Amino acid sequence: QNIQKYGGYIPGIRPGRSTELYLQRVMNRVTFLGAVFLVVIALLPYLVQGIIRVNIWLGGTSALIAVGVALDIVQQMEAHLIMRHYEGFLKKGRIKGRR
Known part of the structure; x- marks a missing residue:
């Protein structure tokens, strides 16, 4: 509704339900990739600790x-x-x- 209200559009995507589905799909991808990145960053110190056998605080x-x-x-x-x-x-x- 805000996109239509302010005259915005996404080139190549029809207004309405198609735009909603497109934005939902993009948000799901971005959220998933961000979550995977955070998991990798959170687990990286433990993986390095296991590989080089040195305690990391x-x-x-x-x-x-x-x-x-x-x-x-x-x-x-x-x-x-x-x-x-x-x-x-x-x-x-x-x-x-x-x-």
Whole structure:
């Protein structure tokens, strides 16, 4: 309903039930792949521990938290770099005679 309300559409898919089925199928695929990825990340430390026979104190949940924090830090750094770039760009474009 929201797609129709705002005039959106998916090219190659008919509006209505076909669009609903298409979006449901895409969401199921994305959700399944995301779940498989999370399982792999959660089990990876235990698999490595079994292969190299060394105790690892980093569990799957800790790894997920560490990756999430690292990604957040990278996004914040990119945002700061972009803001710096735009600040420099705006300073260069000032009209002569103005401060």
